[in-house]
Amino acid sequence: MVQESVTEKKNPSQAPQIRLRLRFRKTGRLRYISHLDLVRTMTKAVLRAKLPVWYTMGFNPVPKMVFATPMSVGMESLDELVEIRMTEKVDPRWAIEALNAAVPRELRFYEAYEPENKLTDVAYAEYEVLLSTELPLPETAESIRALLADPTLKCTNLTHGKQKERTVGTQTGDAEVSLTDDGRIRMLLTLGVSQGEFLNPEYVVAALAEHLPILAGSPLHNFVLTRRLRVLNANRERFV
Amino acid sequence: MKKIDAYHGVLRQVTNPGEYVGGELYEVQKDKADVSVRFAFVFPEIYSIGMSNLGMRILYESLNRRPEIWCERVFAPAPDMREQMLTHGIPMTALESGDPLTDFDIIGTTLQYELSYPTALSVLDLAGIPLYASERGEDMPILVAGGPCTYNPEPVAPFYDLFSIGEGESALVELSLLYKEMKEKGSYTKAAFLHEAAKLGGFYVPSLYDVSYREDGTIKAFTPKYDDIPSRITKRIIEDLDSAPYPTSPVLPYSETVHDRIVLELYRGCIRGCRFCQAGMVYRPIREKSPEVLCRQAKCLYENTGYDEISLISLSTSDYSAIDELTDGLLSWTDEKNVSLSLPSLRIDSFTEELMRKISGVRRGGITFAPEAGTQRMRDVINKNVTEEDLLRAVSIAYSFKKESVKLYFMQGLPSETSEDLDGIADLASKAVGAFYRLPKEKRGRSVKVTVSVSAFVPKPFTAFQWEAQDSLSVMQEKQRYLRSRITDRKIVYRWHDAEVSRIEGVLARGDRRLAPALVLAAREGMAYAAWSEHFSYEKWNEIFERTDIDPDFYACRARSLDEVLPWDIIDCGVSKAYLARERERAYAEKTTPSCAEHCNGCGADRLGGKTKWCKNQ
Numbered sequence: 001m002v003q004e005s006v007t008e009k010k011n012p013s014q015a016p017q018i019r020l021r022l023r024f025r026k027t028g029r030l031r032y033i034s035h036l037d038l039v040r041t042m043t044k045a046v047l048r049a050k051l052p053v054w055y056t057m058g059f060n061p062v063p064k065m066v067f068a069t070p071m072s073v074g075m076e077s078l079d080e081l082v083e084i085r086m087t088e089k090v091d092p093r094w095a096i097e098a099l100n101a102a103v104p105r106e107l108r109f110y111e112a113y114e115p116e117n118k119l120t121d122v123a124y125a126e127y128e129v130l131l132s133t134e135l136p137l138p139e140t141a142e143s144i145r146a147l148l149a150d151p152t153l154k155c156t157n158l159t160h161g162k163q164k165e166r167t168v169g170t171q172t173g174d175a176e177v178s179l180t181d182d183g184r185i186r187m188l189l190t191l192g193v194s195q196g197e198f199l200n201p202e203y204v205v206a207a208l209a210e211h212l213p214i215l216a217g218s219p220l221h222n223f224v225l226t227r228r229l230r231v232l233n234a235n236r237e238r239f240v
Numbered sequence: 241m242k243k244i245d246a247y248h249g250v251l252r253q254v255t256n257p258g259e260y261v262g263g264e265l266y267e268v269q270k271d272k273a274d275v276s277v278r279f280a281f282v283f284p285e286i287y288s289i290g291m292s293n294l295g296m297r298i299l300y301e302s303l304n305r306r307p308e309i310w311c312e313r314v315f316a317p318a319p320d321m322r323e324q325m326l327t328h329g330i331p332m333t334a335l336e337s338g339d340p341l342t343d344f345d346i347i348g349t350t351l352q353y354e355l356s357y358p359t360a361l362s363v364l365d366l367a368g369i370p371l372y373a374s375e376r377g378e379d380m381p382i383l384v385a386g387g388p389c390t391y392n393p394e395p396v397a398p399f400y401d402l403f404s405i406g407e408g409e410s411a412l413v414e415l416s417l418l419y420k421e422m423k424e425k426g427s428y429t430k431a432a433f434l435h436e437a438a439k440l441g442g443f444y445v446p447s448l449y450d451v452s453y454r455e456d457g458t459i460k461a462f463t464p465k466y467d468d469i470p471s472r473i474t475k476r477i478i479e480d481l482d483s484a485p486y487p488t489s490p491v492l493p494y495s496e497t498v499h500d501r502i503v504l505e506l507y508r509g510c511i512r513g514c515r516f517c518q519a520g521m522v523y524r525p526i527r528e529k530s531p532e533v534l535c536r537q538a539k540c541l542y543e544n545t546g547y548d549e550i551s552l553i554s555l556s557t558s559d560y561s562a563i564d565e566l567t568d569g570l571l572s573w574t575d576e577k578n579v580s581l582s583l584p585s586l587r588i589d590s591f592t593e594e595l596m597r598k599i600s601g602v603r604r605g606g607i608t609f610a611p612e613a614g615t616q617r618m619r620d621v622i623n624k625n626v627t628e629e630d631l632l633r634a635v636s637i638a639y640s641f642k643k644e645s646v647k648l649y650f651m652q653g654l655p656s657e658t659s660e661d662l663d664g665i666a667d668l669a670s671k672a673v674g675a676f677y678r679l680p681k682e683k684r685g686r687s688v689k690v691t692v693s694v695s696a697f698v699p700k701p702f703t704a705f706q707w708e709a710q711d712s713l714s715v716m717q718e719k720q721r722y723l724r725s726r727i728t729d730r731k732i733v734y735r736w737h738d739a740e741v742s743r744i745e746g747v748l749a750r751g752d753r754r755l756a757p758a759l760v761l762a763a764r765e766g767m768a769y770a771a772w773s774e775h776f777s778y779e780k781w782n783e784i785f786e787r788t789d790i791d792p793d794f795y796a797c798r799a800r801s802l803d804e805v806l807p808w809d810i811i812d813c814g815v816s817k818a819y820l821a822r823e824r825e826r827a828y829a830e831k832t833t834p835s836c837a838e839h840c841n842g843c844g845a846d847r848l849g850g851k852t853k854w855c856k857n858q
Contacts (some may be wrong), residue, residue, distance in 0.1 A: 029263030032251060037258065037494040041265075044492070044546035063580060074252050104265045132249075215249075220328050223249025 006048060013032045016085035017054050017064075018151035020095060021119075023111035024085065028075045035070040043105065046084060048102035049096060054085040055111040062213045068119045068239075072200060077228035080237070093099040122239050124232040127201045131185040133214045141177050141185050142213055145179055148172040148187070148204075168207045171199050190236065203227050250328060254321045256562040259287035262313070262335030266544075268300070269336060270310040279311040279342055279412075280334045280381070282349040284360035286769075288314040292492070292499035294553070294558070295387065295408075296350060296409040301487035302409040309416045312336040312344075313491070316359050317366070319769060321438040325366055332367035341367035345419060346382045348412060349400070351389035354748035355741070355776075357396055357813055360385075361763035364399075371760055373401050373447060378430055384415065384443075391475075391522050392701040394807035395751035396759065397446035401430070402437055405811055406475025407508075409444050409484055412656040438469040442476035444810065445469070451753065457794060459752065459805040474812040477525070479850045481508065482533045488540040501543045501549035501582070504534055506638040511836035512587075513843075515623045515704035515827050516654065519555055519821075522702050522813045524845035525852045526836060530658055531566040537569055538796070548579050557583045558590035559837075561853065567598045572741035584608075588626045591634040596641050606645030606689075607638045613654060614664025617669075620830045621656055623823070625705075632675045639676050644685040646672060652719050653697040653711040655827065662719060665692065666726040674732045691733040694723060696724075696742035700749050702815060704823035707800040710746040713739055736776055746783075746796035752807040755795075809827060814845030 026038070033041070046053045055061035055104030068081035077227050092112035099109045147153055162180060176188040191199040203222050209215050217220045231239045251257035272278070281300060283290030290296065290531060296313070303311035312334035322709040324330065331340040341347055347369075349360050361371055361377035364383075369378050373383065385396065386404035393403040404411050418436055429631040440447040448469055464471055478484045486505075493500075509526035510519065538550055550570060554560060570581060581599050588609050613619045613632050619626060635646050650665050669692045676688040696716045699708045711719070714737035727734045746756065761784045762768075785792050800806065802821055809817070819842060826833055833841055836854040840846075846855035 029258075029261040032257040032261050033494040034258070037496075040496070041494050047546035048544065073257065074248070102265075104263055104267070106263055219249030219253060219324075219326060220330075221248065221249075223243065223252065225248060 006041050009093070015054060017085045017087070019083050019115055020087060020090060020092070021113055021115040022082050022095070022099070022109050024080050024082065024109045025078050025109060026071065026080055026107055027078070030104065031074055031076045034073050034142060035067070037066065038071075039067070041107070042082065044098060045102045049095075050105045051084070051098060051140040052087045052090060054087045066119055068122045069125060069228075071196075071228065072202060075201075075226045075228060077229060079125075079230045081122070081231060083115065089114075095234035096125065120194070121196045121233055122231050123197070123234040124190050124236055126229045126232060127187075127191060128227045128229055129187040129189060129205065130180070130200055130223070130227075131187070131205075131214060132183075133185065133222050134217045135212070135214060137179055137183065137185065140212060140214065141179055144187065144207060145175075145177045146184065146207055147208055147211055148175040148177065153207050154161075154210075155203045156210065165197075166203055166207075168199060168204050193231070241704040247330060250324045250330065254324060255318065256287070259315070260317065260321060260335070261336075264494060265492045266459040267336055267491050268304045268311070268848045269303075272310070274307070275310040276308040276421070276423070277310070277346065277416040278344045279309055280314050280344040281311055282314040282341075282347060282348045282360065282363055283339065284316050284349060284351070284356045284363055286318045286496045287493070288495060290315045291493045291497045292616075293350070293352070294503050294505060295352075297487045297490045298485065299348075299350075299408050300491070302413060302485045303416065305485055306413055306416070308402060308420055310336075313349075314341065314363065316363050316768070319775075322362075322366065322768075332363055341369060342381065342569060344381045346384060346416060346586055348404075348408075349383070349385045350387035350736060351385055351396065352387050353746050354395075355543070356387075357390060357701065357759050358762040360396075360770040361759060362398065362768035365763060371763075372398050372756075374398070376401075378472070378653055382419065382430070382433065384412070386412075388519070388522070391518070391811055392808040392814055393446065393752065393811070394446055394753045395748055395755040397753040398809040400761075401445065401447070402433055403444040403446070404472075404476070405444055405473050406813070407440050407478050408476070409478055411440070411476045414440055414480070415443065435466065435469070438466075441470070442473065445474040446618075446753070448808065458800075459807060459809075460648070461805060462810045464769065472810060472812045473816060474848070475522070477814075477848050477850050478508075478527070479506075479597070481527050481529045481851075486537055488537055490541075490546045492545060499551065500547070501551050502538065502545060503551050503553055504538055504541075504827050505529065506534065506552055506554040506563075509845075510850075511559055512625065512831050513623050513823065513835065513841065515621070516612075516700070516701050516825055517555075518700040521815045521843075523555065524814050524843060525848060525850045526854045527852050528561060531562040531569055534566055535569040539573070542579060548577075549582055550574065550579060551582045551584060554586060556587050556597065557585045558587050563595075567595075571598060575588060588634045589630040591638050592638065593640075593697055596637050604634060606647055606691075607643050608647040608649065609634055610649035611668060612651055613651065614650060614668050615661050617830055618654060618657065618661040618664065620832050621827050622651075623827070623832050625682075625835070627834055628671065631668065632671060635672050636675050636679060639679055639684045639688070643687045644687055645689045645691070647691040647693060648672065650692060650694045651697045652694050652723065653716055654671060655708050659722065662723050663726060665694065665723060666732075669727065669732045670729055673729060688731055689733060690731060691735060692727065693735045693737075695737040696720075696739050698742050698746045698749055698802060701806070702813050702820070704820050705829055706750070706806065706820065707802060707804075707824065708818045710743070710796045711799050713743045714744065738773060738776070741773070741776060743792070743796060744776075744778070744781050747792045750787075750807070751795050755790060758784050814843075814848045816844035819843045 042134040064085040095112045096109045151169040154167050156159045156165045173192050179187050180186050233239045244314040303309045314334050383400045384402050385400040386408050390403045434445045437443045448465045450463045454460045507528040514520050612624050669690050674688045699705045720736045
């Protein structure tokens with residue numbers, strides 16, 4: 001599709017709007033950038049990549065971008081989704097290449113398509129939580145397993161934000177807990193991300209920390225690395 | 241990646257963890273094994289301030305263009321991160337590799353502002369590097385400093401092995417290559433290297449000069465320890481800015497920084513000769529970039545960054561001889577792409593409707609002018625060369641473009657100031673308000689606010705006022721109170737700079753190497769980040785001066801005689817002492833001096849060379 005007139009270019013709202021959904025990874029050092037900064041980065045990236053992006057009307061036109069599930073600072077993700085509206089059909093492979101050339105290496109796009117469903121259909125996400133701790137490993141892993149199996153497990157003391165109570169145990173019943181070769185405790189959690197069901201894995205860690213001194217020592221040796229592995233639909237299958 | 245994982249627990253506890261890990265777009269990564277010189281560039285401020293600095297971007301680009309050099313960035317940690325580093329023994333590292341500073345061959349520090357000296361030293365402390373050059377052995381990196389403050393390097397002379405005086409683009413590359421060559425030949429020792437570097441030109445190695453003092457505490461002489469090093473260090477300049485390295489892919493921060501926009505440097509130097517202004521002297525001779533090169537770089541920067549604002553910077557943007565050609569060239573594509581132009585340094589007398597139209601795309605905020613003084617007499621003393629008429633015409637143009645907020649910069653405490661000059665500031669602000677109401681209603685906005693921002697004058701090296709006494713603290717504060725009482729109009733907002741900060745600035749700006757012990761204490765006793773007002777304590781500074789036996793009045797409030805050896809006499813910045821003395825005389829005679837565009841006043845900077853259209857002697 002070709003833009004036909006100058007007016008159309010200056011008045012993008014009249015151009016067609018085609019949703020392009022992109023999957024990307026955000027890893028390594030990029031885990032420390034906030035969601036707001038990620039949005040800023042992406043806004044500039046689509047410009048640098050010269051994608052035929054649809055701009056909102058108004059005094060300060062911006063590309064229309066919708067993210068599936070905002071990430072907290074410090075979290076890595078192997079499966080993130082963003083939808084950007086285009087004014088014309090684009091070759092998905094070209095869009096991926098152009099975007100990857102316009103963003104740092106630790107941000108990588110790997111899938112693009114015109115979606116049929118909505119991003120609000122994303123219902124769950126699967127997380128890997130790696131715990132480095134100075135506590136004795138097998139015993140701690142066992143205690144964690146027991147705590148996660150308790151449906152009344154609560155988090156009352158959040159490390160960030162206001163103090164409020166949140167039951168987390170209802171979502172951690174099927175968590176897997178194991179030990180890694182490099183001496184860490186690995187938890188696999190599937191938690192809700194939809195409206196009302198959203199549970200940040202940090203709340204789970206905070207709930208555990210209320211019963212076990214897992215993060216009590218020096219932060220150089222006692223810390224948690226969280227990584228989102230996959231986003232899932234309501235049937236707990238990979239979301240596409 | 242391993243290194244970052246090790247600090248993950250700490251990074252999770254600080255406010256802006258992203259500012260300590262690098263990884264931004266256009267960050268330069270190289271293989272350690274492939275480079276001969278590892279250069280750490282330290283900007284002694286927090287990331288969000290330092291990342292906005294153009295000089296750092298230019299030098300990062302210049303050094304990294306050489307395959308044998310890898311230049312990395314280092315910023316001062318914010319107080320919360322600094323606390324964590326001290327508690328857990330985390331060393332200061334560079335962003336690109338995450339390696340500690342002690343792993344580097346050369347550490348370059350830029351000193352932009354006198355009050356950042358303690359911050360610069362605290363970065364070295366965090367890195368585990370002894371502060372005094374004489375206490376660092378062969379295993380320690382070479383420490384070089386540069387930047388505007390190093391036109392008087394003496395207050396920090398004992399800390400750095402050497403100083404790069406003037407523009408660093410090629411000088412720092414030469415220094416790095418000398419290091420590489422001597423290491424490869426096996427002729428490297430720290431002493432031999434510094435001796436060779438002193439001969440490169442533009443490098444001041446303080447340990448190679450003896451300073452003797454007179455009984456009254458003034459300097460008697462600088463004496464070089466070798467015959468083959470210069471008795472004065474002439475600053476370096478880039479002769480042709482068009483062909484000089486300019487970063488068109490600057491490292492792009494994720495977080496918002498102070499100046500998040502494209503920056504185009506139009507020229508260096510200044511044709512005006514404001515007598516209080518150090519930048520106007522030390523960046524001479526005037527060298528312009530061609531509008532073709534600037535337009536090309538702007539387009540390239542836009543495509544590489546996606547920024548929606550282009551800032552045209554230089555000491556007085558509207559003095560750029562091809563300003564119309566440049567702005568027309570830029571506007572041919574910027575409008576369509578929703579990119580706006582901003583011209584931060586506009587002179588009142590060259591501010592036109594046409595220029596206003598070109599920048600009116602700037603969405604936010606008001607507009608700023610700098611009359612600097614309230615009366616014509618005082619403006620003649622400082623050689624500002626603008627009139628009240630100029631100012632009222634300029635603000636009227638701004639008002640007619642519906643600007644409702646105007647900011648006016650002034651200075652108090654200038655030489656020969658009387659209460660009349662202070663009254664003049666209040667009067668001029670009132671007239672600026674009046675100009676708004678003189679416009680017909682349909683030609684202006686709804687209301688007006690004039691902000692009067694007054695700073696206390698700090699005499700700086702290499703200005704016509706370098707010999708002057710600064711007002712004492714009580715006089716500065718008295719003048720601030722007086723001015724506040726004179727400003728009664730509710731449309732005028734009066735802002736003043738902290739006089740206590742100006743006072744300490746005054747001590748450090750014209751200080752000598754005897755200040756060093758005080759700076760060490762300041763760095764270690766909480767005066768780092770003093771550029772942020774909440775970390776500044778005047779009482780603490782005074783206590784430190786007392787403990788180190790320093791009389792701050794000797795540096796700040798003492799008028800120097802014309803024949804005194806000044807600490808910065810060791811540096812030749814191009815502009816001659818004789819010219820500055822002539823300008824001082826004209827100041828007291830209330831005589832103005834024409835700009836370089838009208839007449840060559842023989843400042844002396846033309847002998848440094850450089851492609852310039854203004855210096856008539858060439």
